Amino acid sequence: MLAWTTTPSAPGGLTLSEVPEPSPLPHELLVRVEAFAPNPGDLAALPGAPAGSIPGWDGAGIVLEAAADGAGPQVGDRVVFLGLGARGWAQRRAVPHAATAAAPSDAAWEHLATLPVPATSALRALRKLGSILGRRILIVGATSAVGRIALQLAARSGAHVVAVARDESRHADLRRLGAHETHAALSAVAAHVHGAIDMIGGQHLVDAYALLEPGATVIALGHSAGTDERFPYGAFIADPTTADRSITSFFLGSEPGLTHEMAYLAADRQLRVGDIDTRPWTELATWIDQGAPRPSGRDVFRVDHADSPG
Ligand SMILES: NC(=O)c1ccc[n+]([C@@H]2O[C@H](COP(=O)([O-])OP(=O)(O)OC[C@H]3O[C@@H](n4cnc5c(N)ncnc54)[C@H](OP(=O)(O)O)[C@@H]3O)[C@@H](O)[C@H]2O)c1
Incomplete structure (x- = not known):
């Protein structure tokens, strides 16, 4: 089969190569990959990936072989998958059934491929805030894929959503998604x-x-700015108006049991990560070489197969 493999000297650090077919472990399914959507984390991990490895986390496709242990989706099912162990930028991949969820038959591959990491991260981060019904919830970086989903889920959960995004031209869109307040800073x-x-x-x-x-x-979920946090003296001195405040880190890879939530998110007809640009998967390395330019949302790559139309 064909897969993108890491090749440090190649443009974009990738080569489309002939590689052996995956050999699923007993708890893994074999999936025909129809579409994948690179996350910032995928792209950040590329330079450190071993040469010859197949990168890629999120995607969607059809089950070709069910897991030998009998659990999870079955042959012919449409699934979304989240493989933090990578191997997704390929025609086929083995993926643990615990990292897959059934997807509706009428949902577009392009849409499904965008959901796994952003949507599960947003949902699990919101859970960590406890009940948000009737409470003010702040989403910082609300135009990000995770931010947009968090905003939508928080709004439907009854929160008063305060969205902060530097690009004011996106604020009307954020309000349509459910933000009650939008601010540029x-x-x-x-x-x-x-x-x-x-x-x-x-x-x-800090702010x-x-x-x-x-x-x-505050859940420090992402670090898109790539800059240090410098808290002023006094930031952690508490009085009755500032007691018991906390900052916590978050790592999706440590979150167990995502299957049911992934299925809920995949079945949803409203959730959007933002704009989607769809490209043939043969353009992946060029896209990365050009700095991975993308809309406020995701680029999705459609995988060719020998039986693909056209
Ligand atoms: N901890 C975890 O397990 C986990 C899971 C998922 C994601 N993440 C992290 O969460 C972050 C968001 O992920 P994503 O997929 O949602 O990202 P994304 O869709 O690529 O969005 C990135 C966002 O960052 C904003 N941004 C970038 N640099 C900025 C700056 N200097 N000042 C203000 N805004 C800036 C962009 O704003 P514009 O739209 O204005 O450009 C955009 O809204 C990333 O750091 C990602 O690695 C972590």
């Missing part, structure tokens, strides 16, 4: 919040922490 947020999810890091995390009410938490 955290300095414009006027009232304290019960909880926050930060996708950006750096000064954004989000300062907006917490007593007992509230």
